[in-house]
Amino acid sequence: MPLLELTGVFARYGPIRALHGVSLKVDEGEVVAVLGANGAGKTTTLRSISGMTRTSGEITFDGRRIARKSTESVARLGIAHVPEGRGLFPELTVWENLRMGAVGGRGDFAEAAERVVGYFPWIERRRDQASATLSGGEQQMLALGRALVSRPRLLMLDEPSLGLAPTVVRELFATVRRLNEDDGLTVLVVEQNAQIALEVASRAYVLEVGKVAVEGTSDELARHEGVRKSYLGY
Numbered sequence: 252m253p254l255l256e257l258t259g260v261f262a263r264y265g266p267i268r269a270l271h272g273v274s275l276k277v278d279e280g281e282v283v284a285v286l287g288a289n290g291a292g293k294t295t296t297l298r299s300i301s302g303m304t305r306t307s308g309e310i311t312f313d314g315r316r317i318a319r320k321s322t323e324s325v326a327r328l329g330i331a332h333v334p335e336g337r338g339l340f341p342e343l344t345v346w347e348n349l350r351m352g353a354v355g356g357r358g359d360f361a362e363a364a365e366r367v368v369g370y371f372p373w374i375e376r377r378r379d380q381a382s383a384t385l386s387g388g389e390q391q392m393l394a395l396g397r398a399l400v401s402r403p404r405l406l407m408l409d410e411p412s413l414g415l416a417p418t419v420v421r422e423l424f425a426t427v428r429r430l431n432e433d434d435g436l437t438v439l440v441v442e443q444n445a446q447i448a449l450e451v452a453s454r455a456y457v458l459e460v461g462k463v464a465v466e467g468t469s470d471e472l473a474r475h476e477g478v479r480k481s482y483l484g485y
Contacts (some may be wrong), residue, residue, distance in 0.1 A: 253315060254279040254437055255300070255405055260308035260318075262292075262299050267296040269334070271461040272308070277405070282431050282438040284452035284469070286445045286482055292461040293386050293441040294335060300439075301325050301332045331403035333394050336412045337439075340381035345374055348382050348393055350398030360400060367396040370426055388419035395426070406430070408440040413446065422446065424451050445482035449473050457482070 253276035253382055262270040269291050277283045287293050298304040302310075302322045310318040326332075328405070331352075340347050349367065353360040367376045371392050377385075382393060391411055398406055412420040428451050430436040442448040449455060449469040457465040457478060465475060472478045 253277060253311075255313050255439065256309075257296070258311075258472075259478070260296075260299055260306055260307040260310060262295050262304045262306045263283040264295075264304075269304075269461055270306070273461070273463055275456050275462070275463065275466070277437060277439050279404075279437050280431070281454065282440065282452045284445075284448040284453055285439065285458060286448060286472075286478075287458035288372045288443070288481075290460075291458040292328065292413060294409055295457055295461075296335070296458070297332060297334075297409050297439070297441055300407065301330065304321065309478070326401065327361055329402070329404035330407065331398035331401050332406070332407045333369050333409060333411065335413060338395055339382045339390055339397075341381070343382060344379050345382055345385070345393060346378035349374065349397050349400055351377075352397035363400045363402055367399050368428070370399075371396055388415050388423070391415060391419075391423060392402045392426070395423070398428075404437070405437045405439065408438065408442075412439055412441060412442060412444045427451055445472075449483075 260270055260273045269331060285293050285296060295304055299306045300310060302325045304319050306318055312328055312330060349364060350360060374396060376392040411423055424447050427438055432440055439463050440448060449472060452469050453471050454468050456463050463473060465478060
């Protein structure tokens with residue numbers, strides 16, 4: 252049984268339908284990527300899982316129906332969502348932002364924070380610094396760390412590479428790989444940078460105008476002519 256499964260999910264913003272029957276699954280311990288151009292429905296897919304968008308269709312997590320549940324209820328089940336734009340509180344310090352991840356989370360904050368600092372040692376050194384003064388890459392890493400404090404079973408990342416330098420993107424995705432390989436964390440990542448997403452993910456889906464256009468293993472998608480031309484540039 253998949254850890255997460257969407258079956259025939261529709262979503263709309265007012266009169267505009269954003270998803271047209273999206274079906275996908277994520278098995279426990281996988282990294283799965285969702286690729287596509289702007290407006291394809293990638294962010295809406297994550298928002299639908301998190302209970303932030305009105306949907307129809309079935310969404311199950313660990314066998315439980317979660318479609319139309321509140322965002323808080325979904326988070327308590329063990330789904331952490333790092334939104335596009337990071338969603339930090341700029342007026343709070345690094346450590347205060349990290350602590351916000353423990354609200355409604357599972358387990359002890361001190362132990363979880365120690366684990367996060369193991370991945371991002373600079374957080375401890377700069378714990379009293381205002382998060383607004385961090386670089387874009389540091390803010391993205393802090394947002395990831397805040398999500399990890401909740402000890403999620405599923406980590407969802409929305410465009411984590413957006414606006415970051417290539418070296419920072421590599422570092423960020425190397426951390427995602429470590430979280431998966433060392434800790435067995437399940438990850439669903441929405442990403443426009445198809446090349447790096449396919450390097451880290453084992454499987455991927457391509458969304459076009461709110462529908463799944465292509466799906467398969469990362470190797471299969473890397474060889475798919477349409478994916479290569481549209482998203483990999485060769």
